[in-house]
Every structure is written in C-alpha cells, then in structure tokens.
Amino acid sequence: MKNILAVIKKEFFRFFKDRRLMLTTLILPGLMIFVVYSIMGDALLNKFGGDSEYTPIVYVNEIPESINNLFNASELKLEKKSYNESEIEAIKEKITKKEADLLIIFPDNFDEVVKNYDVKDGLPAPNIEIYYCSVNTESSKAYSIIATLLDGYEKSLSNKFNINFGDNYDLSTSKEATGTIFSMMLPFLILTFLFSACISVAPEAIAGEKERGTIATLLVTPIKRSELAIGKIISLSVIAILSALSSFVGTIASLPKLMGASRDEGEIISANIYTFTDYMFVLLIILTTVLVVISLMAILSAIAKSVKEASTIISPLMIITMLVGITSMFGDVSSNRVLYLIPIFNSVQAMGGIFSFNADVVAILITLISNVCYSVILVYILTRVFNNEKIMFSK
Amino acid sequence: MTEEILKVIDISKTFVLSKKQQKLEGITCDKKVAVNHLSFSAYKGEIYGLLGPNGAGKTTTLRIMSTLIKPDSGDVIVDGASVCTSADIVRGKIGFLTSELKLEDFFTPNYLFDFFSELHNVPEDKRNDQKKKLFDRFGINEFAEVKVGNLSTGMKQKASLAISLVHDPDIIIFDEPTNGLDVITAKVITDFLQELRAEGKTIIISTHIFSLVEKICDRVGIIINGKMVVSDELNKITNGLPLEDVFFDIYSKEAGAEE
Ligand SMILES: Nc1ncnc2c1ncn2[C@@H]1O[C@H](COP(=O)(O)OP(=O)(O)OP(=O)(O)O)[C@@H](O)[C@H]1O
Ligand SMILES: [Mg+2]
Numbered sequence: 001m002k003n004i005l006a007v008i009k010k011e012f013f014r015f016f017k018d019r020r021l022m023l024t025t026l027i028l029p030g031l032m033i034f035v036v037y038s039i040m041g042d043a044l045l046n047k048f049g050g051d052s053e054y055t056p057i058v059y060v061n062e063i064p065e066s067i068n069n070l071f072n073a074s075e076l077k078l079e080k081k082s083y084n085e086s087e088i089e090a091i092k093e094k095i096t097k098k099e100a101d102l103l104i105i106f107p108d109n110f111d112e113v114v115k116n117y118d119v120k121d122g123l124p125a126p127n128i129e130i131y132y133c134s135v136n137t138e139s140s141k142a143y144s145i146i147a148t149l150l151d152g153y154e155k156s157l158s159n160k161f162n163i164n165f166g167d168n169y170d171l172s173t174s175k176e177a178t179g180t181i182f183s184m185m186l187p188f189l190i191l192t193f194l195f196s197a198c199i200s201v202a203p204e205a206i207a208g209e210k211e212r213g214t215i216a217t218l219l220v221t222p223i224k225r226s227e228l229a230i231g232k233i234i235s236l237s238v239i240a241i242l243s244a245l246s247s248f249v250g251t252i253a254s255l256p257k258l259m260g261a262s263r264d265e266g267e268i269i270s271a272n273i274y275t276f277t278d279y280m281f282v283l284l285i286i287l288t289t290v291l292v293v294i295s296l297m298a299i300l301s302a303i304a305k306s307v308k309e310a311s312t313i314i315s316p317l318m319i320i321t322m323l324v325g326i327t328s329m330f331g332d333v334s335s336n337r338v339l340y341l342i343p344i345f346n347s348v349q350a351m352g353g354i355f356s357f358n359a360d361v362v363a364i365l366i367t368l369i370s371n372v373c374y375s376v377i378l379v380y381i382l383t384r385v386f387n388n389e390k391i392m393f394s395k
Numbered sequence: 396m397t398e399e400i401l402k403v404i405d406i407s408k409t410f411v412l413s414k415k416q417q418k419l420e421g422i423t424c425d426k427k428v429a430v431n432h433l434s435f436s437a438y439k440g441e442i443y444g445l446l447g448p449n450g451a452g453k454t455t456t457l458r459i460m461s462t463l464i465k466p467d468s469g470d471v472i473v474d475g476a477s478v479c480t481s482a483d484i485v486r487g488k489i490g491f492l493t494s495e496l497k498l499e500d501f502f503t504p505n506y507l508f509d510f511f512s513e514l515h516n517v518p519e520d521k522r523n524d525q526k527k528k529l530f531d532r533f534g535i536n537e538f539a540e541v542k543v544g545n546l547s548t549g550m551k552q553k554a555s556l557a558i559s560l561v562h563d564p565d566i567i568i569f570d571e572p573t574n575g576l577d578v579i580t581a582k583v584i585t586d587f588l589q590e591l592r593a594e595g596k597t598i599i600i601s602t603h604i605f606s607l608v609e610k611i612c613d614r615v616g617i618i619i620n621g622k623m624v625v626s627d628e629l630n631k632i633t634n635g636l637p638l639e640d641v642f643f644d645i646y647s648k649e650a651g652a653e654e
Contacts, residue, residue, distance in 0.1 A: 006513045014501055213497035217558075220461055220496065221514040222487045389464040
C-alpha cells in the first residue's frame with residue numbers, strides 16, 4: 001500500500017513538474033479543440049446561416065390572384081410585374097451575378113389552367129418556372145421558401161386531407177432536442193478524448209521506462225509487481241482523465257458556436273438539463289472506462305519493446321474504439337442488458353442513455369461493475385507481465 | 396573459515412534466441428546456454444571477482460543472483476533466502492548495480508534517493524544518515540538537485556551507486572563497476588568498495604579487467620562459456636604469477652577441451 005502511494009506520488013511529481021508535458025497534455029488539447037471547433041462553427045454559420053438582415057430580391061412574372069395572398073404573407077421582397085422577354089433575360093443575368101435572388105414565372109392564366117386541369121387527360125401539368133442560383137446562399141434560401149409555399153398550395157388544391165398544415169405541431173421541447181444531440185455526440189467525443197489522452201500517457205510511462213531501463217531499477221527493489229502495476233495504472237488514469245477533461249472543456253466552450261450554426265436563434269444549448277445524479281453516473285462511467293483502457297494499454301506497452309512499438313500495437317485498438325463510439329450516433333440505446341458486459345461499448349451506450357434521458361440504472365450498474373472487474377483482471381495480467389523476465393528483459 | 400553468506404548452487408540458464416539474435420550471434424541453433432551448472436560461494440566480508448571474457452555468462456549469473464531473472468535449474472541462497480522462492484526478501488538484502496539499471500532522467504539524485512529509500516522501507520532518520528554519508532563520500536551534494544538527464548556519465552554512475560545502497564545492504568553485487576569511467580572516478584569507486592569490505596560487507600563484482608581483480612579481490616571465479624572453471628583465493632590461483640598469464644593458460648586448456 002505504501003509502495004503504491006510512493007509510485008503514484010512519483011508519477012504525479014514527474015507530470016506536474018514538467019511544464020512541457022503539462023502544456024502538451026493539459027492545455028493544448030482543449031485549446032486546439034476550442035479553436036478548431038469555433039472556426040468550424042463560424043464557417044458553418046457563414047455557409048448555411050446567411051445574413052439574417054438580408055431580404056432576398058424576388059421577381060415574379062404574372063402573379064396569379066390566388067398566389068398573391070400566399071406570397072404576401074411571406075417576408076420576401078417581391079417585384080410583381082409583367083415582364084417581357086428581354087427583361088426576363090436581364091433578370092436571369094442578375095441572378096447569375098448574384099444581384100438578384102429569384103425569378104418566378106407563372107404560366108398565363110394560371111388559376112384557370114389549374115382549375116381546368118385533370119390528371120386523367122394525360123396532358124403535362126401546368127409548370128411554374130423558378131430560376132435561382134444554387135451557389136448563392138440567399139438565392140437557395142429564397143428558393144426553398146417559395147418551393148415550400150407552392151408545395152403547400154398545390155396540396156391544398158386537391159384538399160382531400162391535410163397533414164400538419166400551418167401551425168407548429170412539433171411537441172418536443174428544446175430540452176429533449178438538446179438531449180438527443182448530446183446523446184449522439186457526447187459519448188463519441190468523450191470516448192475519443194479519453195482514448196487519445198490514454199495514448200498520450202501510457203506508452204511513454206510503461207514502454208518508455210522499459211526502453212530506457214528505468215523500470216528494471218524498480219524491479220530489483222522489494223516493491224511487489226502488483227503494487228507497481230496498481231500505482232502506475234492509478235496515476236496514469238488520473239493524468240489521462242485530466243487530459244481528457246481539457247479536451248472536454250474545449251468542446252463545451254465551443255459548443256454554442258458549433259451548434260448555433262445549425263439551430264435557430266434563441267434556442268441555446270445548455271447542459272443544465274441534467275441532474276446531479278446524471279453527472280455522477282457519467283463521471284463514474286468515465287472513471288471505470290479509463291481504468292479499463294489504461295490497463296489494457298499498460299499491458300500492451302509492457303509487452304512492446306519500445307514506445308514506438310507500443311503506439312503501433314495500440315493504434316488498431318484506437319480504430320476499434322472509434323467504431324464502437326460511433327454506435328452512439330445511431331441514436332438508439334440498446335435495451336439488452338447483456339450487451340452492457342462488453343467493455344467500451346457498455347460505456348458508450350450507458351452514457352447515451354443518460355444524455356437522452358433514457359438512463360437504465362441497472363444497465364449503468366452492470367457497466368460500472370463489469371468495468372471494475374475487467375480492470376482488476378487486467379491489473380492481474382499486468383502484474384504477470386511485470387513478473388515475466390522474457391518480456392521485461394528480452395534483448 | 397568465515398560464514399558462507401551467498402551460495403550459488405548449480406545454476407543453469409538457457410536463452411531461446413529469436414531469428415534476429417541468431418544472426419547477431421552467428422549461430423544457427425535457437426538456444427544459447429549462457430550459464431551451465433555453475434556453483435560458487437562468497438564469504439562474509441570479502442570481495443569476490445567473477446572474471447571471464449565477453450559473453451561468458453557473468454552478467455547472466457549476477458542477474459540471477461539479484462532476482463532479475465530466474466535460473467532454469469539450481470538455486471542461489473542469499474543470507475538464507477532463496478532467489479527462487481523468496482525473491483522479495485533477497486531484494487531487500489542486496490544492492491545491485493549494473494549498467495542496464497538506469498535512473499529516470501527527469502528526477503534529481505536527491506529525489507530518487509528518497510523514493511528508493513521509501514521502496515526499501517528505510518526509516519526517515521536512517522535514510523538521512525545514509526544519504527549524508529553516501530552523498531558526502533561521492534561528492535553528490537554538488538549535483539544532488541540536478542536532473543539525472545543533465546549529469547555526466549561519471550556523476551550518473553555515482554548517483555546510481557549511492558541509490559543502490561539506500562538500504563545499507565550487507566551484500567553488494569556490481570556488474571563491471573568501473574566500466575566507462577575515467578581513472579579518477581574508477582578509483583573513487585574501487586576505494587569505496589574496499590571501505591565497504593572493511594565494514595564487513597560482502598561484495599561480488601564481475602569484470603574482465605585483470606588489474607582490478609588483482610588489486611581488490613580476495614577470491615576469484617573464472618567463468619568460460621557459462622562454466623565455472625576455477626573458484627578460489629586469488630593467490631592460490633596465481634601462485635605469484637601474473638593473473639593474465641594464468642588466465643590465458645586456463646583459457647587455452649578450456650577452449651581446447653571444448654573442441
Ligand atoms: N536475454 C537474453 N536473451 C538471449 N540471449 C542472452 C540474453 N542475455 C544474455 N544472452 C546471451 O548469453 C550469453 C552470456 O551473456 P552475458 O551477458 O551473461 O555475458 P557476460 O559475461 O556478461 O559478457 P560481457 O563481458 O560482454 O558483459 C551471451 O552469449 C549473450 O548473448
Ligand atoms: Mg556483462
């Protein structure tokens with residue numbers, strides 16, 4: 001026990017006294033994510049958000065009486081007139097040059113033609129031509145507004161029945177919407193951050209010590225191999241969690257910008273929607289997951305001959321973990337509790353459940369307990385590896 | 396005769412070689428017998444020298460004695476404890492120093508001395524006495540707060556030596572103690588080994604330097620091809636002749652017998 005503490009103390013001293021190491025594992029990951037995501041958010045906002053002050057310029061040729069009211073209700077700025085051929089060409093030119101946004105040409109006597117049209121006649125239906133420019137964000141936006149309006153009008157003409165005409169029928173609260181987004185993104189992000197944090201500390205601390213011959217110095221002292229294994233794993237886990245936390249803070253800080261791009265104004269994403277218990281569960285899941293991941297990496301690093309070899313062995317593991325992490329993006333959380341015995345997958349699913357307000361406490365407990373069991377088994381294996389002279393002192 | 400404090404009893408060690416190692420050693424067999432039924436004893440308060448050419452099995456023997464690796468057969472009894480069954484106890488009784496045991500670059504000799512004292516369960520007051528004694532003896536105080544990574548080879552060797560003795564062990568095992576050191580630093584270390592002997596410690600060193608053996612060893616074991624060829628008091632082996640001549644004599648006989 002005393003020796004475990006001595007090892008932990010030494011590892012912490014090593015880490016917290018090294019400014020370069022602190023910078024690269026604690027400050028940089030979060031800072032980089034914040035900068036990259038913020039820039040990404042800004043870029044998305046420019047691309048899809050457009051300028052909210054701008055009113056598109058829309059030319060309408062021969063607007064029919066029926067449509068006029070419909071269009072007036074929209075906030076578009078309409079130039080309604082009867083244009084001649086050359087004027088129409090000029091407008092098209094303007095749209096191409098992004099000086100105007102939309103040109104709508106109705107067939108002559110639109111209302112009458114529509115009224116008399118019968119599908120059974122087999123003749124082509126009357127066609128409304130809408131000219132726009134797809135590379136112009138404002139033009140595309142205006143196009144989709146008009147197309148939606150006309151689509152609704154067309155459906156109302158046959159008027160056998162309507163679905164969700166007019167009002168907002170979406171009863172989901174913004175809390176649930178946020179929960180869905182969080183449950184899709186956060187488990188994957190958390191797992192990615194944890195894994196990269198572990199990769200940045202474990203090979204160096206185990207394979208590095210072996211490569212440099214410093215672990216042998218420890219092994220000739222009376223410290224038990226199990227004490228060394230536990231001391232290493234606990235200290236590395238704490239450092240990995242701190243490093244992952246840095247990435248996490250970076251993400252949370254840039255989230256409003258990233259989300260703002262794809263959501264309406266006013267709906268601010270906020271993490272206040274979860275309870276204290278939710279957070280405690282997530283924290284416990286993170287802790288036990290890190291224990292499993294660090295222990296596994298420690299074993300692979302102990303088997304490897306060098307830091308380089310350790311990183312090479314671990315990278316396939318990274319890919320598998322990422323694939324498992326992506327399962328959270330499918331939205332659905334598994335209800336089969338046996339699946340919560342699968343390490344890493346269980347953490348992703350359990351976190352997904354918590355973030356989407358579908359937490360299954362039994363599944364979470366299965367996750368936590370099985371993770372702890374796996375860690376104990378892995379620590380035992382690491383002890384065996386430390387005891388194996390062929391692995392530790394091979395030439 | 397004084398007490399046999401360390402007994403090496405018929406130990407053997409065979410390494411399985413990888414393809415790469417076979418090429419390096421220039422042999423086609425995938426096994427290498429590094430130590431072959433080797434026995435010897437060291438007595439309390441003496442310096443015992445293991446002498447042998449490169450690849451003879453000296454380091455392997457010392458690693459077995461210090462519990463880093465286990466013998467395939469045979470045993471080593473260190474002050475009553477077996478390296479096979481009570482390695483933990485043996486580790487507490489010996490101080491082991493070889494070039495393969497390194498100190499972490501990031502830490503200072505002072506920090507590492509405290510850290511290893513803790514692992515050896517040395518009480519605080521004893522630790523401070525021992526630290527003062529060893530640091531004064533080797534002039535470590537000057538660089539006690541300098542990171543190991545910034546020390547010269549000689550300074551590192553001195554720090555390693557001090558740290559391998561944190562627990563004031565009665566048995567000290569050094570693999571090539573003066574390797575890579577200049578004559579001044581080498582003398583500091585050989586003088587120190589003689590002081591330790593005067594304190595009643597038992598010291599086992601390995602070397603291929605005849606002058607070192609002649610200067611400090613009480614008894615010598617000559618290892619060739621993993622086998623102990625002779626193990627006796629230095630003057631009984633040499634009979635007044637130079638050790639080098641005696642060694643070559645033994646070596647040519649042994650090599651002839653091999654073929
Ligand atoms: N871990 C190992 N794996 C394979 N072969 C090994 C291993 N350790 C030692 N050997 C081989 O065993 C033989 C004895 O090696 P050892 O290091 O004990 O010799 P030595 O007497 O210390 O030589 P030197 O004077 O060069 O240090 C050598 O042929 C060496 O290549
Ligand atoms: Mg050697």
